[in-house]
Amino acid sequence: MKVVSVKAEIQKKSFYGRIKNLQMHCYNFFLELLLYNIIMNAKKYSVYFYLFISIIMGVTAQILMKYGMKSVGHINNLFSIKIIYMFFNVFVLSGIIFYLISMFFWINALSKIDLSAAYPFVSIGIIITVLLAAIMLSETITIQRWIGIFIIIIGVYIIVSTHKVNK
Numbered sequence: 001m002k003v004v005s006v007k008a009e010i011q012k013k014s015f016y017g018r019i020k021n022l023q024m025h026c027y028n029f030f031l032e033l034l035l036y037n038i039i040m041n042a043k044k045y046s047v048y049f050y051l052f053i054s055i056i057m058g059v060t061a062q063i064l065m066k067y068g069m070k071s072v073g074h075i076n077n078l079f080s081i082k083i084i085y086m087f088f089n090v091f092v093l094s095g096i097i098f099y100l101i102s103m104f105f106w107i108n109a110l111s112k113i114d115l116s117a118a119y120p121f122v123s124i125g126i127i128i129t130v131l132l133a134a135i136m137l138s139e140t141i142t143i144q145r146w147i148g149i150f151i152i153i154i155g156v157y158i159i160v161s162t163h164k165v166n167k
Helices: 002-040 042-072 082-088 090-110 120-136 143-161
Strands: none
Touching (some): 042 082, 042 090, 082 090, 120 143
């Protein structure tokens, strides 16, 4: 009786293993298809891709630096010893590195689009930063901030929808 249950268990694991393998192949296929479409349309969307990456990296930098500064504490003046601790905090240092990487994507985007059209995208970064600060850092978002976020979204849409990308 025990042999039968072990054999059934092996067949069951084998069946689930094949299902998992099939799922992985489907996942890889769709991922490759998505990447292929991104690469094939890269010229068309590259400026928005660079803006998006720049904004996400900037938002990440802000969250990392704020988290790091929570452990460093309040800095009373520029000659405080905490300034030194700040630069050796792994989160603050990581935030600075993320900002540097963000800058390279931003510069690449600026080579393809006017500054007056690119800069409103920074507002999207502000919105994402506020939302993540509420989620990750337990900061409070008042109704006035929500109204401001809504106005920013409308403004970015108006500015970007009237601009054409340079080739």
